[in-house]
Amino acid sequence: MASTDLPPIMLDHLYSMDDNLKAGGPLLLLEDARENPVVGDEPCPDTAPVIDPASISRCCIEKGLFPAVPLFFQYPCSISKGWSEWVNRELQDPATCNILRRAQVLDDIFLSKLWDVHIEAKMLCHMVQRWSAATHTFVCSWGGFTPTLEDVANISRLPICGDWSPFNVALTPEERDKLAVLRRGAPTSPSTSLRFSNWIKHFGDANRQGPCRLAAFIALCLGQFVLCNFSQDCLHVRVFPLPLAIARGDTIPLAPMFLGHLYHLLDQTQLLE
Known part of the structure; x- marks a missing residue:
């Protein structure tokens, strides 16, 4: 995790909040999730897992826990000659x-x-920032998915x-x-x-x-x-x-x-x- 004292040049110019995702409901404390089920159209914690926001880079970036830093996708894109x-x-x-x-x-x-x-760097940045290390899923407004x-x-x-x-x-x-x-x-x-x-x-x-x-x-x-x-x-x-x-x-x-x-x-x- 990077320090919040990093100079502005370390900010990721590809990071954007403008991705047409709808705002979610209020977050529940993990220890209170099952005692205080969400009502209305939201799923009850008994049927849907509660993912710790601290396990998702995007949530930590939005909360200011660490800045959005550049991600360099260094996979060798082209097939080796021969x-x-x-x-x-x-x-x-x-x-x-x-x-x-x-x-x-x-x-x-x-x-x-x-x-x-x-490599679609902007798309990959959006995806990686939604990865939850706790559940090994990409967390989006419509739910989670994973390879x-x-x-x-x-x-x-x-x-x-x-x-x-x-x-x-x-x-x-x-x-x-x-x-x-x-x-x-x-x-x-x-x-x-x-x-x-x-x-x-x-x-x-x-x-x-x-x-x-x-x-x-x-x-x-x-x-x-x-x-x-x-x-x-x-x-x-x-x-x-x-x-x-x-x-x-x-x-x-x-x-x-x-x-x-x-x-x-x-x-x-x-x-x-």
Whole structure:
């Protein structure tokens, strides 16, 4: 949470109260909510949950608890150069397609060729400011809503269930050797060895047929489109055990991981205010 002493330049010029939302009724104290139900057209607390206003950035901004500060949406919007060509090349191999199909990620990887993202910064600011970290919902005048596991599965085609816990993937000695190769990344400086562009140039080279090729291919898809850091254009080493399991045809529950990661990132926005 930012200090209220921040200079005016820190105020978010995209923040606006003019969004055509109607004014709500008076807020109830949480401890009194069930003893003093709202009458009239408003729902009774017995049938509708009461959300703590302190968990919603917009309410805190309007109350003056902290100022509206700039939000920078740093997701890498465009697909890394060479990724679509790498996907096309890998999916020409029937054996690779069979492995990815068994792991239930073939559709997701195919769709990733088209996942250019156009950022509507003003709309995203309005949405993020309505996120409640307490309920993991966007709170609007007409009620709350949130991305669901079904949404993730339908849009991304990621698997909901799996063969392994993503936090406890058992690796063979050979796979541990491959893990060490992935952690080293591309043969560049340590600070750039895991960057998407360098990764594609090295592991996605059509003339390179190393033992880590398929795992490196899956790792980039996970790192850029599923479990990205949103703050830097590079892979994170935490994803590497997952592509090694997927490369042998195992299914990992990626949809719940993506949704939980999204919730976590949205929760962090309040800490940045």
